[in-house]
Amino acid sequence: MPDAPGTTTDAPGTMPDAPGTTPDAPGTTPDAPGTTSAVPGTTPGTSAATPAVSGASTPAPASAASAPPARTAIPRRLLMCSPSHFDVTYSINPWMEPEKPVDGGLALAQWERLRDLYRELGHTVDIIEPVGGLPDMVFAANGATVIDGRVLGARFRHMERTAEGPVYLSWLREHGFAETHWPEHINEGEGDYLLAGRRLLAGTGFRTDPRSHAEAQEFFGPPVTGLTLVDPRYYHLDTALAVLGDDEIMYYPAAFSPGSRAALREMFPDALLATDEDAAVFGLNAFGDGRHVLLPEAATRLAAALRERGYEPIGLDLSELLKAGGSVKCCTLELRAG
Numbered sequence: 240m241p242d243a244p245g246t247t248t249d250a251p252g253t254m255p256d257a258p259g260t261t262p263d264a265p266g267t268t269p270d271a272p273g274t275t276s277a278v279p280g281t282t283p284g285t286s287a288a289t290p291a292v293s294g295a296s297t298p299a300p301a302s303a304a305s306a307p308p309a310r311t312a313i314p315r316r317l318l319m320c321s322p323s324h325f326d327v328t329y330s331i332n333p334w335m336e337p338e339k340p341v342d343g344g345l346a347l348a349q350w351e352r353l354r355d356l357y358r359e360l361g362h363t364v365d366i367i368e369p370v371g372g373l374p375d376m377v378f379a380a381n382g383a384t385v386i387d388g389r390v391l392g393a394r395f396r397h398m399e400r401t402a403e404g405p406v407y408l409s410w411l412r413e414h415g416f417a418e419t420h421w422p423e424h425i426n427e428g429e430g431d432y433l434l435a436g437r438r439l440l441a442g443t444g445f446r447t448d449p450r451s452h453a454e455a456q457e458f459f460g461p462p463v464t465g466l467t468l469v470d471p472r473y474y475h476l477d478t479a480l481a482v483l484g485d486d487e488i489m490y491y492p493a494a495f496s497p498g499s500r501a502a503l504r505e506m507f508p509d510a511l512l513a514t515d516e517d518a519a520v521f522g523l524n525a526f527g528d529g530r531h532v533l534l535p536e537a538a539t540r541l542a543a544a545l546r547e548r549g550y551e552p553i554g555l556d557l558s559e560l561l562k563a564g565g566s567v568k569c570c571t572l573e574l575r576a577g
């Protein structure tokens with residue numbers, strides 16, 4: 240069985256890289272809140288070849304010295320699950336404190352805002368019926384991984400969530416996804432599998448078993464690159480890294496092992512790096528369609544940096560879902576047609 244290229248071998252916890260001590264420490268991003276020149280609603284640079292015009296008061300990254308490129312949104316098909324049974328009744332990540340009350344009505348309103356926004360932006364949103372007793376089922380990203388119409392089912396690490404995998408797989412089968420694979424190894428769907436261009440970034444360290452990466456490689460095709468997470472607050476790849484467009488990502492370096500950071504630097508030298516503050520408000524749990532980036536509204540620095548790069552950040556308040564360690568991306572599973 241071929242190894243997933245770039246798979247790192249260090250287990251979480253063996254590399255205590257404290258935030259701030261990493262070579263690519265947050266704070267190296269050139270933007271500060273409030274200093275961007277782009278105004279929401281204005282059209283970003285119309286041509287990548289536009290000569291550099293002064294306007295940005297801050298220095299541009301060395302590799303992107305001219306006006307930001309025009310960004311184009313690509314309509315997606317998404318699957319979401321209403322939080323009507325959402326609650327925090329157990330704790331399987333450091334964000335979950337069952338003794339803290341959850342406002343169910345507010346959770347629903349916040350989730351509906353996200354769903355409506357996707358539709359307003361031109362995306363298609365399918366809805367899967369929530370199941371009682373599965374309070375985390377709202378986090379649709381974990382339900383499967385769908386690439387080129389092929390479905391890799393999710394097999395959860397914690398028994399509190401194991402029943403979700405078959406529910407999502409049945410829904411996908413019933414909705415025309417015939418090529419499905421029930422996994423041998425634990426993987427938590429798009430929580431740990433993120434497609435960037437034609438490269439599948441694959442998280443491990445807390446949830447997804449690294450052996451799943453080879454299984455995904457055999458099933459899907461696009462090259463799989465393993466990335467090891469080391470900070471328990473960022474237990475899924477989609478809490479520490481977001482895909483913005485085909486080949487552009489943003490991530491929080493301190494969430495990754497040194498080897499994985501090196502791989503990310505090499506693959507994405509121009510990536511947007513998140514600060515401690517933006518990561519801590521779940522700013523990386525974002526959905527990008529190529530132009531719009533939906534992200535937690537508290538990630539203000541990240542939003543400013545995205546605007547400088549020609550993206551249109553849209554902040555959302557998903558405070559209730561954050562009590563379970565989830566936000567925008569966690570609520571969103573992308574259904575990529577064949």
Ligand code: ARG
Nearest residue numbers: 332378380430475563565569
């Ligand atoms: N409470 C859920 C868990 O710990 C949150 C899942 C968030 N989903 C995600 N794609 N990161 O599994």
